[in-house]
Amino acid sequence: MSLRLSTVILPYRRWHEGGRSTWTRAEQLGFHTAYTYDHLSWRSFRDGPWFGAVPTLTAAAAVTERLRLGTLVTSPNFRHPVTLAKELISLDDISGGRITLGIGAGGTGFDATALGQEAWTPRERADRFGEFIPLLDRLLTEDAVSYEGDFYSAHEARNIPGCVQRPRLPFAVAATGPRGLKLAARYGQAWVTTGDPKLYEEGTTQQSDRALRQQGDRLADACAAIGRDVDEVERVLLTGFTPDRSRPLESVDAFVDFAGRHRDLGFTELVVHWPIADSDFTADEKIFERIAMEAPAQLKG
Numbered sequence: 001m002s003l004r005l006s007t008v009i010l011p012y013r014r015w016h017e018g019g020r021s022t023w024t025r026a027e028q029l030g031f032h033t034a035y036t037y038d039h040l041s042w043r044s045f046r047d048g049p050w051f052g053a054v055p056t057l058t059a060a061a062a063v064t065e066r067l068r069l070g071t072l073v074t075s076p077n078f079r080h081p082v083t084l085a086k087e088l089i090s091l092d093d094i095s096g097g098r099i100t101l102g103i104g105a106g107g108t109g110f111d112a113t114a115l116g117q118e119a120w121t122p123r124e125r126a127d128r129f130g131e132f133i134p135l136l137d138r139l140l141t142e143d144a145v146s147y148e149g150d151f152y153s154a155h156e157a158r159n160i161p162g163c164v165q166r167p168r169l170p171f172a173v174a175a176t177g178p179r180g181l182k183l184a185a186r187y188g189q190a191w192v193t194t195g196d197p198k199l200y201e202e203g204t205t206q207q208s209d210r211a212l213r214q215q216g217d218r219l220a221d222a223c224a225a226i227g228r229d230v231d232e233v234e235r236v237l238l239t240g241f242t243p244d245r246s247r248p249l250e251s252v253d254a255f256v257d258f259a260g261r262h263r264d265l266g267f268t269e270l271v272v273h274w275p276i277a278d279s280d281f282t283a284d285e286k287i288f289e290r291i292a293m294e295a296p297a298q299l300k301g
Contacts, residue, residue, distance in 0.1 A: 002296075002299065002300050003259055003262075003263045003267065003268065003269070003270060003296070003299045004032040004033075004268060004269040004270070004296075005031060005032060005259075005269075005270055005272070005291075005292065005295060005296050005299075006031050006032045006033040006034065006035065006068075006236075006269055006270070006271045006272075007026055007031045007033075007034050007035070007271065007272055007273070007274050007292075008034070008035040008036060008037065008072050008238065008271050008272070008273050008274065009022050009023060009026065009034055009035070009036050009274045010036065010037055010042070010045065010273070010274070010276060010281070011036050011037065011050060011051040011052070011053060011056045012045055012048060012049050012050055012051070012276070013049070014049065014051075015051075015056075015059055019051075019056070019059075020059070020063055022274060023059075023060040023063060023064060023067075024063050024064060026064075026067060026274070027064045027065070027066060027067040029289060029292040029293060030292060030293065030296070031067065031292060032068060032269065033067070033068035033069065033070055033100060033269075033271075034060065034064075034067055034068070034069055034070075035069070035070045035071060035072035035100075035102060035271060036053050036056055036057060036070075036071065036072070037053065037071075037072065037073075038053035038054075038071040038072075038073060038074040038075070038079075038102075039053075039109070039110070039111050040078060040110060040111050040114045041110045041111075041114075042109065042110070043109070044279065044280070045279075046110060053071050053074070054087050054091060057069050057070075057071070057091055057095075057099070058090075058091055058094055061091065061094045061095035061096075061098065061099075062094070064098075066098075067098065068098045068099075068100060069091075069095055069098050069099055069100070070099060070100035070101060070102050070172065071100075071101055071102045071103070072102035072172070072174075072192065072238060072271065073102035073103050073104040073172075073174045073192065074101060074102065074103045074104075075103065075104050075105060075106030075107075075111065075129075076105070076106055076125070076128045076129060076132045076151075077106035077107075077111035077112050077114075078111050078114060078115055079132075080152065081132055081135040081136040081139055081152055081154070082139065082152075082154050082157045084136065085136055085139035085140050085157070085159055086159065088101060088140065088163070088169060089140065089159055089161075089162060089163055092163045092164050092165060092169045093163075093164055095164075096164060097163070097164035097165045097169075099165070099169045100169065100170050100171075100172055100189075100190070101169055101170070101171050101172065102172040102174060102192055102236075103132075103133065103136075103171055103172070103173055103174065104129075104173070104174035104175065104180075104192070105125040105126060105128070105129035105174075105175070105180060106120075106125055106128075106129075107125075126177065126179045126180065127150070127151070128151045128152075129179070129180065129183065130179060130183065131149045131150060131151050131152055132151075132152060133171070133173070133183050133187050134187070135147055135149065135152055135154065137168070137171075137187055139154065139157060139159055140159065140162065140163055140167075140168035140169065141162065141163075141167045141168050142159070143158065143159065143160050143162070144156055144157065144158050144159075145157045145159070170189035170190065171187050171188050171189055171190070172188065172189065172190035172191070172192050172234070172236055173187060173188035173190070173191055173192065174191075174192040174193065174194075175191065175192075175193075176193055176196075176215055178218070178222075181215075181218050181219050181222040182222050182225075182226075184219060184222065184233065185219065185222035185223040185225070185226055185228055185230075185233070186226060186228075188233055189232075189233070189234065190233060190234035190235070190236050190269070191219055191233050191234070191235055191236065192236045192237075192238060193212065193215055193235075193236070193237060193238070194237070194238045194240075194241035194242070195208055195211060195212055195237070195241055195242040196208065196211035196212075196215075196242075197241065199211060199242065199243055200241055200242065200243065200245075203242075203243045204243060205242075205243055205244060207243070208242045208243050208244070209261065209265060212237070212242075212262070212265050212267075213265055213266075216235065216265065216266050219233065219235075234268045234269060235266050235267045235268050235269070236267070236268070236269040236270075236271060237262055237267045237269070237270050237271065238271045239258075239270055239271060239272050239273070240272070240273050240280070240281065244258055246280075246281070246282065246283055248272075249272065249275075249283040249284075249287065249288060249291065250283075250284075250287065251287060252287070252290050252291055252294050252295055252298075255291045255295050256295050256298050256299065259295060259299055260299065263299065272288075272291070274288075275288050
């Protein structure tokens, strides 16, 4: 089984000061998809430049032709399904049908309180996510939607002409808990994980592999419960958050070993962070580019 290689480009550069050239270079290097984070700010980047995901992806769509584009991930923390659907349909149209929506339940970071609200509990996030995805699915597939829920409402929301991709653009659902995995099984064209966060600091490679295998097994169970073939759901690993950290980007051989191991765990797409100096995503750009150009051929079959 072949393994697709994608990248995630954090939106911290001004468009005309390295932003544009990074996205065009991602296409030149042959990445399958280039994603960006959909946050209002993020961790150590909070006090520096940080741009919006949708405008960034719109600009990237205008300067690329083949590269798929997406969020990794959007969440209900500061999004509403009605307005998000309109932006996604527009973005899918501008890109010629190259958009994937990575979507998750959100967390407790800066996005959780930026609008002045108290951070939601894990249960509240799961409750909202369980309402957000089905409504967004309807908004992207129906011309007019009315809905009254516990958290979200829509009143004759019009979304004509809909997505270029039919019946809608694909969802890549980030989830590890039972409720999120049920949503991934029902609505996802792909499932996204970063691994088990409890293992990041002190865990071992073997523990991480076991945790990822168990997550995949739970996804399979969720698919089986609704009669869906789990092989219909792509499996995406956002790298950099397992005990391996940045070591796979130290050489082509190291990356091929890492990627082969995760391909054997059932993953169909690996996403690597575009190097950022003096950050958690520091990496040698020349080696990074060699990985992009050379590793996929070694991972075929």
